Amino acid sequence: SLLNSINLLGICLSKLLTNSLNRRLYFGAMIKDLNELQQKGLTVSTFTGRLYFVFDLIASDNLAAHDLGGFQKNFNHGHFCRMCYVFYEDKSIPLTNISFLLRTEISHEIHLKQVLKSNISICGINDTSDSSHLIAFHP
Numbered sequence: 419s420l421l422n423s424i425n426l427l428g429i430c431l432s433k434l435l436t437n438s439l440n441r442r443l444y445f446g447a448m449i450k451d452l453n454e455l456q457q458k459g460l461t462v463s464t465f466t467g468r469l470y471f472v473f474d475l476i477a478s479d480n481l482a483a484h485d486l487g488g489f490q491k492n493f494n495h496g497h498f499c500r501m502c503y504v505f506y507e508d509k510s511i512p513l514t515n516i517s518f519l520l521r522t523e524i525s526h527e528i529h530l531k532q533v534l535k536s537n538i539s540i541c542g543i544n545d546t547s548d549s550s551h552l553i554a555f556h557p
Contacts, residue, residue: 424471426452432482445548456553473555487557488530488545497542500557523556 428448435441452473459468476486484491489500498506504518519525529541547557 435485441548449549449552453551453553473552476549476555486548488543488547488550489557490539490542490544496539500542503541526557 428444430444435444452471455471456473459470476483478486480493481491483489484500487500490496490498492498493506495506497503498509500521502518502520504516508516508518525541526543529543530546532540533543533545547555549555549557
């Protein structure tokens with residue numbers, strides 16, 4: 419048989435992740451291991467070569483994705499979408515009748531720097547992502 423993908427599952431009670439030390443320990447160990455898989459690969463005895471990994475998906479519900487990405491965790495005001503800069507007040511307007519900017523890595527980094535300097539939420543960004551040290555990951 420041919421192996422096309424390997425799925426990793428991380429489970430933790432969300433109440434344990436409200437403590438910043440617990441968050442750093444939980445995500446830090448996981449990210450260290452995932453980065454090592456991407457950099458060093460994995461030797462599998464049935465192959466003559468080495469397998470390298472690339473991560474293309476972190477699956478979660480909307481609240482968990484916002485939490486992991488460092489975005490605001492409420493969806494009833496401001497910039498509630500982690501993909502674009504639509505305002506909550508405009509959420510009911512059909513997409514064909516509205517224009518808004520999509521988030522980019524560059525705009526995210528600019529806003530994140532402002533958040534870290536001022537310690538307030540800007541454009542729906544609250545903090546640095548827990549996965550910011552994962553190779554090739556960007557919220």
